[in-house]
Amino acid sequence: MTELTQDASELTIKEFQEGIHEGKIEGYRCTNCGHQQIDIMEFCPVCHSAKLEKVEFSHFGSVVTYTIQLVAPEQFMNEVPYAWAIIQLDDGPKITGWIPFISRPEDLPIGQRVVFKKSYLPGIVFEKGKTGD
Amino acid sequence: MRNVYVLSADTTKYGKSPLSARELALQASKKAILDAEISPADIQASFIANAFSLAEKQGHLGPIIMSGLGIPDVPASTIESACASGASAIREAWINIGAGIYDCMLVVGVEKVSQLDTITATTYFSFGSDFVFEGACGASFPGLYGAIARSHITKYGTTEEQLASVAVKNHANAMSNPNAHFHKRISIEDVMKSPVIASPLKLYDACPFSDGAAAAILCSEDFLKKTGRKSSEKVLIRGSGRAGGTGALFQREDLTTLNAAVMAGREAFKMAGLSQKDIDFAEVHDCFTVAELVAEEDLGFARRGQAAKLTQEGYTKIGGELPVNPSGGLKAKGHPVGATGVGQVVEVFEQLHGKAGERQVEDARIALTHNVGATGGSCGVHIFELT
Ligand SMILES: CC(C)(COP(=O)(O)OP(=O)(O)OC[C@H]1O[C@@H](n2cnc3c(N)ncnc32)[C@H](O)[C@@H]1OP(=O)(O)O)[C@@H](O)C(=O)NCCC(=O)NCCS
Ligand SMILES: [Zn+2]
Numbered sequence: 001m002t003e004l005t006q007d008a009s010e011l012t013i014k015e016f017q018e019g020i021h022e023g024k025i026e027g028y029r030c031t032n033c034g035h036q037q038i039d040i041m042e043f044c045p046v047c048h049s050a051k052l053e054k055v056e057f058s059h060f061g062s063v064v065t066y067t068i069q070l071v072a073p074e075q076f077m078n079e080v081p082y083a084w085a086i087i088q089l090d091d092g093p094k095i096t097g098w099i100p101f102i103s104r105p106e107d108l109p110i111g112q113r114v115v116f117k118k119s120y121l122p123g124i125v126f127e128k129g130k131t132g133d
Numbered sequence: 134m135r136n137v138y139v140l141s142a143d144t145t146k147y148g149k150s151p152l153s154a155r156e157l158a159l160q161a162s163k164k165a166i167l168d169a170e171i172s173p174a175d176i177q178a179s180f181i182a183n184a185f186s187l188a189e190k191q192g193h194l195g196p197i198i199m200s201g202l203g204i205p206d207v208p209a210s211t212i213e214s215a216c217a218s219g220a221s222a223i224r225e226a227w228i229n230i231g232a233g234i235y236d237c238m239l240v241v242g243v244e245k246v247s248q249l250d251t252i253t254a255t256t257y258f259s260f261g262s263d264f265v266f267e268g269a270c271g272a273s274f275p276g277l278y279g280a281i282a283r284s285h286i287t288k289y290g291t292t293e294e295q296l297a298s299v300a301v302k303n304h305a306n307a308m309s310n311p312n313a314h315f316h317k318r319i320s321i322e323d324v325m326k327s328p329v330i331a332s333p334l335k336l337y338d339a340c341p342f343s344d345g346a347a348a349a350i351l352c353s354e355d356f357l358k359k360t361g362r363k364s365s366e367k368v369l370i371r372g373s374g375r376a377g378g379t380g381a382l383f384q385r386e387d388l389t390t391l392n393a394a395v396m397a398g399r400e401a402f403k404m405a406g407l408s409q410k411d412i413d414f415a416e417v418h419d420c421f422t423v424a425e426l427v428a429e430e431d432l433g434f435a436r437r438g439q440a441a442k443l444t445q446e447g448y449t450k451i452g453g454e455l456p457v458n459p460s461g462g463l464k465a466k467g468h469p470v471g472a473t474g475v476g477q478v479v480e481v482f483e484q485l486h487g488k489a490g491e492r493q494v495e496d497a498r499i500a501l502t503h504n505v506g507a508t509g510g511s512c513g514v515h516i517f518e519l520t
Contacts, residue, residue, distance in 0.1 A: 013265050016265070017265075037384060038266065038384075039266070039381070039384070040265070045379075064284075064388070065280045065281075065283045065284040065287070065388055066280060066283060067275075067276045067277075067279030067280045067282075067283060067331040067332055067333075067334070068279075068329070068331070068332040069271070069272075069273055069275075069276045069279070069330075069331045069332075070328070070329050070330060070331070071251065071252075071255055071273060071275065071330050071331070072252075072255065072271065072273055072276075073252070073255050073256040073259040073268060073271075073272075073273055074252055074253070074255075074256045075256075075269070075271075076271045077252050079271070082271065084270070084271045084272045084273075084276045084280070084331075085280075086280055086382070086383045086388070093384070094383050094384060095266075095383065096266055096267055096270045096271075096272065096383045097270060097271075098270060098271035105332055105333070110283070110287050122269070122270075122271070123269060123270035123271045124270050
């Protein structure tokens with residue numbers, strides 16, 4: 001039986017999710033125009049080139065926007081309240097993640113420095129960065 | 134393109150129903166067929182707008198619904214664009230009739246989710262996000278719009294009270310809509326005191342999980358002539374626009390606008406040859422209070438960051454300059470996902486015929502509908518005129 005193989009430069013959902021649990025954030029960089037994106041993709045949305053390479057991104061970033069959820073989907077029902085945030089990574093694209101134990105908006109100003117945390121919890125976990133990060 | 138008309142549009146009541154999607158869809162379809170004074174045998178093809186029928190262990194709704202209407206040989210398929218399924222189905226029927234493929238089509242939108250408990254429904258709805266990167270990373274649907282609301286507040290200084298004013302208006306409008314999910318007048322204080330779901334959004338900032346169905350018969354001019362309709366009964370689809378956006382909210386540059394809505398709006402206005410000031414009222418996609426403000430800004434009814442103030446000043450209430458969501462909107466009329474975009478057409482149809490009772494917008498002749506899928510991965514905008 002022939003197995004369906006994939007290009008070594010392509011990222012699978014499984015690899016991305018395993019990467020997260022092993023402590024790396026992977027995504028794509030367009031070798032033609034430099035656009036970076038966290039996604040599962042075949043063409044660049046900026047220049048439409050198919051020359052995408054798999055890259056690893058920084059673990060540091062800042063909060064672009066967020067919400068504090070008190071009602072959550074199944075996998076997260078026991079984690080409430082927590083913040084779900086959109087985070088701008090220092091060296092590239094935006095990513096989403098959740099920050100445990102945030103219950104009040106005062107605890108998470110827009111622009112808050114955050115750092116990616118290797119974890120076996122579901123999803124992509126971030127925590128508030130220490131000052132100076 | 135040939136002209137395409139709405140011959141009839143009708144709905145079940147929205148809310149929690151013991152009936153299945155199949156039964157709800159049949160009820161709405163029957164009403165639309167009888168209102169149109171046609172026979173089911175006049176229907177040549179159909180689109181079903183639906184997102185979650187698998188949650189009821191039923192796929193392939195089309196043939197089941199056609200069979201129930203006594204026309205099993207009529208081709209029918211489901212169109213799914215999350216919460217914009219309704220507008221997408223209307224758009225596809227408009228294309229099919231406009232292109233001369235068919236003369237008479239049934240569009241029926243339906244959803245049935247009240248059998249799911251709150252957590253299960255929240256989980257199903259999160260499948261409408263880019264699930265790998267959003268839902269599976271903790272985002273609920275209210276959470277995604279909570280993030281949009283936080284961005285709007287940060288960028289424009291919108292306040293939570295201003296968001297609440299959208300809910301107060303839409304609950305007031307729904308009071309005289311017999312088909313609405315809620316008949317409950319609320320105050321700004323009620324909204325502010327309601328439990329937080331996904332900050333800054335509270336229970337009363339959110340649309341409910343609703344069951345319901347809405348159906349419309351769309352047809353060509355030739356078909357209208359055949360039925361001997363008076364011209365005063367014609368509702369023309371004067372403009373149609375549809376556009377897409379990234380399935381993922383987090384990848385976007387600006388989180389206070391939905392580009393799909395901007396583009397779909399422009400296309401619809403351009404096709405209609407009309408501008409914002411020509412619109413007598415609009416039914417927009419207020420799945421959360423902030424979404425109504427974003428809609429008004431995306432469609433050019435308000436300048437960026439100004440929609441909240443206009444709402445507070447009464448500009449968008451019935452009797453105001455531009456009534457928005459006289460039906461009660463998704464907030465209070467309810468949001469049976471697949472039915473919503475078709476239900477907006479039902480409100481337009483009733484209003485344009487002067488049959489909206491206490492919530493009637495005076496002298497309404499031209500109306501706009503705006504229906505968004507998920508966080509703006511899909512959007513359909515239509516402009517209707519009583520000719
Ligand atoms: C807000 C939300 C979590 C409430 O969950 P729910 O399962 O509907 O809540 P319940 O059925 O337990 O309702 C509890 C009470 O709140 C009321 N209620 C529920 N949703 C409401 C709403 N959106 N607005 C006002 N009241 C609401 C119910 O009528 C009920 O009142 P009662 O106790 O007087 O009968 C849920 O409605 C929700 O997530 N809404 C958003 C749906 C969504 O994301 N849609 C897609 C948008 S694009
Ligand atoms: Zn590129």
